[in-house]
Amino acid sequence: MTLMEKIIKKPSTMYAQFERKPGADKENTHYCPGCGHGIIHKIIAEAMEELGIADRTVLISPVGCSVFAYYYFDCGNIQVAHGRAPAVATGVTRSNADNLLISYQGDGDLAAIGTAEIIHAANRGEKMTVFFVNNSIYGMTGGQMAPTTLIGQKTATTPFGRNALNEGNPMKIAEMISILDSPVYVARTSVHDIRHIMQTRKAVKKALQAQRDGKGFALVEILAPCPSGWKISPQQNAEWVEKNVLPVFALGEFKDEIAQRDGVSRARTTATQAELLAVLGLDSEEHVFSPRNEVFSRMGILSAGFGGQGIMMLGQMLSLLGMRHGLSVTWLPSYGPEMRGGTANCSVVLSRDPIGSPVVESPELLIAMNGPSLEKFLPRVAPGGLLLYNASIIEQAPVREGITIVGVPAAEMAREAGSERAANVVMLGVVAGWYDSFGPEAMQSVLADFFPKKDLLALNTRALDAGMAWGKKMRTGQ
Ligand SMILES: Cc1ncc(C[n+]2csc(CCOP(=O)(O)OP(=O)(O)O)c2C)c(N)n1
Ligand code: SF4
Ligand SMILES: [Mg+2]
Structure with a gap:
């Protein structure tokens, strides 16, 4: 050579x-x-x-x-x-x-x-x-x-x-x-x-x-x-x-000091899931997770839209909500290489069991806040899943067999509550209203964590309440 x-x-x-x-x-x-x-x-x-x-x-x-x-x-x-x-x-x-x-x-x-x-x-x-x-x-x-x-x-x-x-x-x-x-x-x-x-x-x-x-x-x-x-x-x-x-x-x-050192050897600490839950104070029976009384062992959520719509925050609020209910959660942001006006999204997994992967291939719930994200993710919604789309922006109702599709005038509702920017919180409310097992106290405490300032908390509480009422109406028909 x-x-x-x-x-x-x-x-x-x-x-x-x-x-x-x-x-x-x-x-x-x-x-x-x-x-x-x-x-x-x-x-x-x-x-x-x-x-x-x-x-x-x-x-x-x-x-x-x-x-x-x-x-x-x-x-x-x-x-x-x-x-x-x-x-x-x-x-x-x-x-x-x-x-x-x-x-x-x-x-x-x-x-x-x-x-x-x-x-x-x-x-x-x-x-x-x-x-x-x-x-x-x-x-x-x-x-x-x-x-x-x-x-x-x-x-x-x-x-x-x-x-x-x-x-x-x-x-x-x-x-x-x-x-x-x-x-x-x-x-x-x-x-x-x-x-x-x-x-x-x-x-x-x-x-x-x-x-x-x-x-x-x-x-x-x-x-x-x-x-x-x-x-x-x-x-x-x-x-x-x-x-x-x-x-x-x-x-x-x-x-x-390579020659002088003996080397590092660390003992591994292991704990069972039950022990971990006990340490975290999450082992009580009252933490049940059955949205609409369907028992999900793992619920995958995709929240998608364009930058500035609070997509990541919506995912974080859902994750915190899951934590407040004693679930395992993951939140995986994806800013993507897309151009301005394209989609940013995040995946959230709420699960009763430990989560192997935070990737959500087929979401049980898709929240699509703009047209490009709807187009991109609609085919991936799991059969029987729910699509909530922002009807304030997406004018044409999407069509897909085998899933529930609901248009929410999120921007209008948020504007009525005080600011269009709270459209993400309206959607959070709709989720809570639709899946009736997210308790109102947990919802409030999540909001309080995200909006420590009084006036913002008040505005977002109005947006949340409006969303919850909408979601409940969808669920109960009244
Ligand atoms: C959280 C975050 N902040 C900022 C950036 C933007 N960013 C990308 S590469 C980079 C600097 C990389 O410099 P260096 O580590 O010196 O790598 P080099 O390209 O010189 O090899 C920055 C600030 C980013 N991608 N992510
Ligand atoms: S020479 Fe080019 S590839 Fe290498 S560090 Fe600089 S910019 Fe990056
Ligand atoms: Mg460098």
Whole structure:
């Protein structure tokens, strides 16, 4: 094998074809030419291959340019909310200590929105390896300042250059993490040229090896180029890093206690559902869930509409209502990549039993607040299910066999109650009125939680009452 073949060979821990990647090109990554992420992916994949750990590894991809890391790595993958990789990795490792966790994070992800998560995960010494890709900018969103942006560096949000008095100094994560007691290994490397790539390979492998050997938390901060964000050509990467980045971010191993540590072993606490319910005070018999006296073991609800209609809040209020009735609940928001005017939705599951998945494929109840969401979700309503649609906006009554369809003039009713914005609460009321087992006290307490201000509470109470009366009328015919 020639040196060039060696360099371009994909390790077995990377998919040979990137089938998960949309579009015709399944060979190349989605990264810009000269981006550091691609190099770092390959280094991690090679280390996984060499250590033989891919089948036990769960790689957590962040929000940022590497949000699609799961296109590439042939191991367990989870994509998580911005900054939350260490929190999710904590959940995975605590529930299955045999897994090896990689928390792959950018500087916006780890050092801005996710600062608390990383500090606490490190401080707890969670069994995970963090690869912190510091390219001193928010690459994905078009080049805004990150906590690691250099003094004087021009970004979309620091057009005159970062100023320490305005925006603070570049945050030195590796140094910060290294002073905590729990981490076993903390290093900073770079991938701006071949020599540094080789050093990074060593550090990456060492950190993963430490985890394979059960040693605990390790973090490798990797300085990476983002030529698009830095507004330079890929050819200028190395010079830019040497001149601007290295004087600020020192390379090296800040902590290496791998050899001295015995390793982390945590006992798992288990509890039965009955024990949990007892601890939460939810074991009493009065918590029954039988909407309209039909016993649902699991009721899936989809609430959908456009941004600003309070769709997510409606889902949260329904979830809280479920909790007040002692049910297991999940709430899963989906903002989607749709254009303005499209749909946002959330799925709510109310269940007597523990919930395996928060995904609602066939809702027993669909609340459609605008036309596009009705069109999208109507075919998915479960046979025998209920569709409540916002007849103030959707003029044409939908048609579907085998389900109950009810148009609610939600916006008009909300306007009468004081504001059109309370249309979501009108719908909540209709749900409560239709399914007669959601008690009025629980409804009121949910509203009080969401609207602590008196005048808003009064307005929303009017909207709720109007909705409840409407729902009850639908149910009883009077
Ligand atoms: C909760 C949330 N807030 C903000 C955003 C917008 N956002 C997407 S990527 C990003 C910054 C990512 O920067 P970084 O972690 O440095 O990754 P890079 O793209 O540079 O690799 C932000 C702020 C989001 N998607 N979600
Ligand atoms: S914007 Fe920067 S970090 Fe994102 S893919 Fe392009 S070069 Fe890489
Ligand atoms: Mg970045």
